[in-house]
Amino acid sequence: MRRILCALAVILAPLAAAAFPVEEEHVFPGTGTGSELWILSTTDTEYFAPLLTAFQARHPSVTIRYTVTGSASVYTAVADEGVACDLAISSAMDLQMKLANDGLALPHASTAQLPDWAQWQDRIFGFAQEPVVLVTSRKALEGLALPRTRRDLIDLLRDHPGRFEGRIGTYDPLQSGAGYLFATQEARQSDSFWRLAEVMGANRPRLYASTKPMLDDLESGSLALAYNVLGSYAATRAAHDPDMALIEFEDFTLTLLRTALIPKGAQNPELAGMFIDFLLSPEGRRLSGQQGGLPPVNEAALVQTPRLRPIRLDPGLLVYLDRIKRRAFLEEWAAAVKQP
The missing domain is CATH 3.40.190.10 (Periplasmic binding protein-like II)
Structure with missing residues (x-):
């Protein structure tokens, strides 16, 4: 002993x-x-x-x-x-x-x-x-077309707020290093990032530090969709849950x-x-x-x-790790996503 x-x-x-x-x-x-x-x-x-x-x-x-x-x-x-x-x-x-x-x-x-x-x-x-993907519940989106682009997702969330309020999951970049990376890289790639952040914010999203609990809540039905999820984890879950739809956006998919x-x-x-x-x-x-x-x-x-x-x-990855740029980005993100 x-x-x-x-x-x-x-x-x-x-x-x-x-x-x-x-x-x-x-x-x-x-x-x-x-x-x-x-x-x-x-x-x-x-x-x-x-x-x-x-x-x-x-x-x-x-x-x-x-x-x-x-x-x-x-x-x-x-x-x-x-x-x-x-x-x-x-x-x-x-x-x-x-x-x-x-x-x-x-x-x-x-x-x-x-x-x-x-x-x-x-x-x-x-x-x-691996791709960074959107995962949705087919049941939660019943009667609605699955979004194929970020513009589709913006329209979907804007036109059906009652269905998605409090049922959107995404990373909290304040808690997650990967979540911050995905957010900053998407903002660099697309002008629609901030519009999508605002539409999500209007639906009171739930914020997470990692992918696994997002997928758990999607599987339980408390979430309708999970945004910016690690593709490997999502693919494993979707293979055993036919309700989960894994979507790689056609406008672009971060990898x-x-x-x-x-x-x-x-x-x-x-x-x-x-x-x-x-x-x-x-x-x-x-x-x-x-x-x-x-x-x-x-x-x-x-x-x-x-x-x-x-x-x-x-070294381009270091741009948003600059303290001033990081603070400015997170403040703008919080203003968009954490709406009163």
Whole structure:
């Protein structure tokens, strides 16, 4: 019992010292006295487990600790708390870019062939791409046409306020790093962003910090639609719920990259680099798409589907992280969405 308690103390000590909220914590024990790989991630364990177990099959002595938290918390843990995780995985590409740009990510010489827009200076690596989508309840929209463009959605919400009041879900960019990224990138791409924000605001939307509770509420019937949802999570739910309709807007559909980097304070940077190489390998790509539900980076798919607009990994992502610009954007967003 004493040995068990000591082992638990070793596992939990870094988490106890950290201030970030832990949504999930899973330890995959190795077979021997090998090193430990600690991954701090925004991706739910069920999507990443096939990759973790396959990597561990190659390196059975390695213990893997997989900790899930929010995208803003991943950034804060690395940048402000100095958490000594070995890998930081996030859907908030702008916050990952800031970590790397601020010198908080170690370089890794990967041999994987990635498009220029899916990596940055051997410090950030995109390993999965997915659309940011609208998910609706077919029952809630009964008798109405499914919106195919943002203009369609604006018209739908404006013309039927009684049906959608209090039943729209979307990210709160104050709580979610990914939500802030989606909002700022959409504002850059489309003049209709602010009009849509105002129409949503008139319907008293419900604001969320992550995709999963949005989909839970959509499934329960308390929401009629969820806007700017991660495509991988939405596709998994829609495959088992015929009431859910997943919509990629025809005017344009933002496409994000899930990215990985090795924090400057990593305890096992070489092991972290090995895991990145595995993620980007043919086997890792296959497992990611077929078993993990996370489509690997595929430039050809983007060329074949022009409506998909990839968010590029470049310093342009830092524009809206400027404190003045961030404050101004959030104030304008709050005025539109949080109406009296």
